[in-house]
Amino acid sequence: MQTLGEFKLPHFFNYPPYFTLQPVRDTREKQIQLWKELILDYCRTQKVFVIGLDEDFQLFSNPTIERSLSHEAREAFLSALVSEGRAEWLDKGHRKCLILWHRIQDWADLILHFVKENGLEDSVMTVEEIRSGVESRGTELHGMDRTILMRALKLLEHKGKLAIFKGTSADDEGVKFSI
């Protein structure tokens, strides 16, 4: 069985029609379903947050059988994820796509869990600290996409679980938890 890095690829990854957008409805639905799951799983294990449609993305081509997805097919599969709320387009031209293997709500729950685990209920942290600090090392929060993190924090702020404020340095923001 083939692998991409540590990611184990399914057998059908070597099936040439898998890389051609199928025109027949039933077949296409199944194909899209398989692609959606593969993209999410791959992104989760490989910590990929953003897929650029025009950039090389390992999953979208298979050198063994010399097949790669067309732009149209890539957009179709990602759009299917977007319509399910598992991805978001970052621009109007649909060139960059944010992959949400956890929904924003799930990310927010993860943050709350992290705060409670570390006894940070009333403390202050910078956004950057959450992403790359010592505390978050070994958790899913470590190295997470800033856009997604900000969205999750805003959701929590909205619920009154924390407050976001401008920090001393110009490019970072602070978070005051109040759980």
Added chain:
Amino acid sequence: MAGNFLPAAKLTASGRPVLDSGEVECSLLSTVDLHSEDLLAFPLLKSGLLILTTHRLLWLSSDSNTPTAVYIPLSTIQHIFSTKKSIKSMFHSPRVRFQVSTTPEGHVSEKGLKSLVITLILRGKTDIDSFLGKFWDAWRGRAWETSGSATESGPGSGSREGSESLALKVPVVGVSGILRKEQEMWESTDKSLQDAFQDLNALMSKAKEMVVLAERMRLKLLSGSNNQTSETNDDDMGTKEEMQDWLLSVGIASPVTKESAGALYHQQLSRQLADFVKKPLERAGGMINLIDIYCLFNRARGTELISPDDLRQACSLWEKFDTPVMLRKFDSGVMVIQNKTHSDDEVFSRIRSLVLKPDALRTGISASDAAMTLGVAPAMAKEYLLAAEGKGFLCRDVSSDGFRFYINLFPEISPDDRYFVKDHGIYSMWISAVSFRLAFFTDYKEVGKSIFWTMTVDFMENKLPSGCQIYSEAYKIPELFFFL
């Protein structure tokens, strides 16, 4: 019903009259009544299709439930009455009256001594004068006499003398006498006109001879190939077959033309086409491209070519008749003619067995691969493949290698566990077909050797029937070559 008085005419499956050799249709009229005022027992044939040929006058009932078809041989006609122009005739449907010879019981027959006046009532909007003109021409043309010698079955295997002498016996007295005199006068004025067209007629009769010649050659070739198949060499046979094909395709002796059929043109063309396509369809395996038929049909028609639009209209009329063939439009827009009995399932099962071969599992099939297996044109094969794709049997692969089709594995893949492979399914078949090759081509350096060795052992122990192939594949790889 009319059989007592008029002989029944043979019809083809699609309801076109079977014409004798050399017989050509001259005119078609719809909604024509045929009856006789002289004889009370004579049936009233109402509102049918009247076909005038060079040999006969055919009447076909328009009611498809009780098909009646009768004819009057032109050879039995003694006289055609000219129409009287009167105020009265402007108000009722035009009539054509003519006199035929009958047996004493009333059967229409050439040798009959009695005579009977038959009236045709033309209810449709038709140009009575032009029909009458064609009627006269056909009757006076005496085409049945020339072809009568070639085919015995001709309706008037004609004793011209018989009818002539009969005509002479008609007394020049009474009303019929006056009529006859009038007729003769009319004929003499017409003769001068005829002379003017003599050249043209000469050409026409030559053309007929050519057709007879071609027909004779064909028969000769047929009998020749039957008698001495063993002696003739292949080359000779080839040219003979070619010649036969060519002669056969010269074909339709009496094409339906706009001129002869008028408003009934498409309807008649449609029926003729239904008869025509039978043979090419058989040869093409039940389905044939509309364009191919267009070419074949027009070639058979010779000079009376039809337009593509006429062909399409003729085909679309098949729905209304009970024909064994139908027009079918594929999703891609390609139109074909197929037998109604022709089933796609059989073709699909053949395609299925084709794509399940190990090579096809690995590399898929192209339209030309399918064309070779199915014995049809690549364009047709592609339509079949697309139809099979539409049914979910196949799916496509578009790449720099071209447009190929694979067996549809998508339904086989478990939606819950993408790594799961069911034993003995199509999916596992496909995996085993592709895996050896992939192992060699991707990371053969690491995996290849071990796989190769296990296989070699299997091969030596005769466990692997296709071992030879693997052996030869391994031979191509330099690292493995070392081990061999």
